Amino acid sequence: MIKAFLCAAIFAALSIGTAARGMAQDVTLTSRDGAIEVGGTLLGFDGEFYRIQTDFGVLTLDGQGVLCSGTGCPDLDAYVARFSFSGARSMGEVLMPALIEGFAARRGLSVQRSVQGADAFTINLHDGARMVAQIGFRLGSTADGFDDLLAETADIAMALREARPDEIDRARTAGLGDLSDTARSRIVALDALVPIVARDNPLREISVARIQEFLSGQITEWQAQAAPITIHARAEGSGIQELIEDRILSPAELTLVSGAQRHADDADLADGVAGDPLAFGMARLSDIGNARQLTLRGSCGMPLRATRRSLKAEDYPFAAPLFLYTPARRLPLFAREFLTYLTGPEAQRVIHRAGFVNQTREAVAVAGQGTRLLNAIAAAGEDVSLTELKRLTTALRGTERLTTTFRFRGGSTQLDAQSAGNIAFLARALEAGEFDERELIFVGFSDGDGGAAANLRLARKRAEAVRDAVKKAAYAADPSRIRLTVDAFGEAMPMACEEAEWGRGVNRRVEVWRR
Numbered sequence: 026m027i028k029a030f031l032c033a034a035i036f037a038a039l040s041i042g043t044a045a046r047g048m049a050q051d052v053t054l055t056s057r058d059g060a061i062e063v064g065g066t067l068l069g070f071d072g073e074f075y076r077i078q079t080d081f082g083v084l085t086l087d088g089q090g091v092l093c094s095g096t097g098c099p100d101l102d103a104y105v106a107r108f109s110f111s112g113a114r115s116m117g118e119v120l121m122p123a124l125i126e127g128f129a130a131r132r133g134l135s136v137q138r139s140v141q142g143a144d145a146f147t148i149n150l151h152d153g154a155r156m157v158a159q160i161g162f163r164l165g166s167t168a169d170g171f172d173d174l175l176a177e178t179a180d181i182a183m184a185l186r187e188a189r190p191d192e193i194d195r196a197r198t199a200g201l202g203d204l205s206d207t208a209r210s211r212i213v214a215l216d217a218l219v220p221i222v223a224r225d226n227p228l229r230e231i232s233v234a235r236i237q238e239f240l241s242g243q244i245t246e247w248q249a250q251a252a253p254i255t256i257h258a259r260a261e262g263s264g265i266q267e268l269i270e271d272r273i274l275s276p277a278e279l280t281l282v283s284g285a286q287r288h289a290d291d292a293d294l295a296d297g298v299a300g301d302p303l304a305f306g307m308a309r310l311s312d313i314g315n316a317r318q319l320t321l322r323g324s325c326g327m328p329l330r331a332t333r334r335s336l337k338a339e340d341y342p343f344a345a346p347l348f349l350y351t352p353a354r355r356l357p358l359f360a361r362e363f364l365t366y367l368t369g370p371e372a373q374r375v376i377h378r379a380g381f382v383n384q385t386r387e388a389v390a391v392a393g394q395g396t397r398l399l400n401a402i403a404a405a406g407e408d409v410s411l412t413e414l415k416r417l418t419t420a421l422r423g424t425e426r427l428t429t430t431f432r433f434r435g436g437s438t439q440l441d442a443q444s445a446g447n448i449a450f451l452a453r454a455l456e457a458g459e460f461d462e463r464e465l466i467f468v469g470f471s472d473g474d475g476g477a478a479a480n481l482r483l484a485r486k487r488a489e490a491v492r493d494a495v496k497k498a499a500y501a502a503d504p505s506r507i508r509l510t511v512d513a514f515g516e517a518m519p520m521a522c523e524e525a526e527w528g529r530g531v532n533r534r535v536e537v538w539r540r
Contacts, residue, residue, distance in 0.1 A: 050097025052077060054086055067097040071357040072104050085355060106359035109161035112170020112183030113264045115291055115309065116347055117162050120214060120379045121183065122148060125160060127375040128366045158359045167264030174350060175199055180360065182350040185264030186271065187442055202353025207445045210350045213367055214381035216309050217331040218268060218343040221295065221316040223302045230320040230328065233525060239305050240274060242282030247303060256285040257297045257306035265291065268345055269307050276526065309345065311380050323522025334389065336382045337428035339443055340520055342527045346443050347381065384450060388425040388539060417514050424466065424538040431491045431535040451537070452498035461506040464540040467492040469513035472529035477515055485513035491535045
């Protein structure tokens with residue numbers, strides 16, 4: 026207990042993202058022509074901007090336009106960017122430090138790690154003998170990360186799930202902005218929740234309904250072995266366990282069986298399942314160890330498996346993006362530059378080497394879509410005619426499907442978190458000229474609820490909305506060099522069985538094809 030308290034105290038001291046948080050002093054900022062003078066308490070300096078509390082409220086002033094006088098003025102030559110991360114251990118142990126090291130190498134900086142305990146460390150970056158940045162880490166759960174962000178003892182929260190409504194409300198009340206806004210979060214890498222068993226377990230595939238029955242204790246025995254099922258799960262309050270509750274159990278109004286064996290980390294969970302032929306659990310794809318992933322299969326027979334491509338395209342229903350959340354205040358310039366680096370190709374290579382799925386776009390030719398086209402034929406009912414299937418194959422002949430896909434939150438036309446990020450990724454690619462002299466086709470699909478004609482109209486509407494959003498975001502692109510077109514096929518190419526909402530959600534999508 027004492028050790029944990031000391032780690033938290035050390036982390037709090039290191040997590041001061043702005044120079045004067047907790048040690049505010051009076052300063053006077055004067056415009057360079059001497060015409061304007063503002064006095065107040067220095068709240069922070071990020072290497073670029075001053076933030077001061079004045080009689081007029083909190084002001085943020087560009088450091089290049091003012092001169093600072095007073096005991097609280099920072100030494101500009103000795104300025105060190107200080108900011109901190111808190112939250113999911115699985116992100117903070119390997120992924121984020123690896124990305125920081127990659128960013129440091131790009132800028133020619135040396136890296137030094139200082140450990141304060143099992144759950145806290147700092148990474149110091151030096152340019153020769155001078156320290157230029159000090160980055161604090163506190164490892165815990167996703168909930169811990171949000172708590173530290175809201176308490177302003179951390180600048181960036183590492184999360185294995187999206188912010189929950191109560192966390193969003195608390196952040197808004199605390200003046201930290203709207204955490205549900207895409208400007209407050211970014212996806213660093215992709216992962217997935219996958220069902221796992223031991224390698225010598227004869228089970229090869231499973232339905233979502235059966236997963237729910239196993240986890241909730243409605244089914245307690247393996248039918249083939251006539252033996253009890255041992256359920257393995259992460260500790261209560263861990264990000265992955267919260268994700269399982271949000272995505273798998275709560276939609277069916279179920280809770281985890283009380284006798285589940287709990288594990289402190291993902292590796293222990295995977296080892297526990299791998300070593301027991303009677304075990305079952307849900308794990309992160311990036312950390313299944315020697316256990317074996319099961320394929321998802323519904324009553325209609327369509328298989329879904331978590332792979333690199335299926336996660337990028339959100340074809341797998343339980344994709345689990347890794348998030349960074351930031352407050353609505355200016356972070357140090359160094360931190361902002363690091364966050365920008367995360368979207369570039371160098372960072373994507375680091376993410377891949379760290380064992381996660383990156384967000385680099387891939388293309389799959391029509392020839393590689395065999396299973397999907399077979400599903401389309403097999404699932405075609407009275408409302409999907411042979412003529413419509415012929416139109417689909419004709420329209421997409423000679424094209425490639427990009428792994429950039431857009432899906433919508435349940436019961437709404439709002440894009441989910443990964444898809445909202447795809448708007449910006451695709452817009453940047455258009456601006457960079459990646460698709461010059463090419464045609465991008467935004468193709469809308471729907472679920473099978475309702476009439477085929479209505480579904481076709483809705484699918485086209487969504488495709489047009491996504492196309493227009495990408496166009497708007499790519500304001501610096503040259504429209505004369507690219508063609509952005511729209512097509513729709515309604516319910517003609519399902520990806521998943523529709524006996525449950527998760528399957529219908531997979532089928533409601535806008536794909537991007539390149540000609």
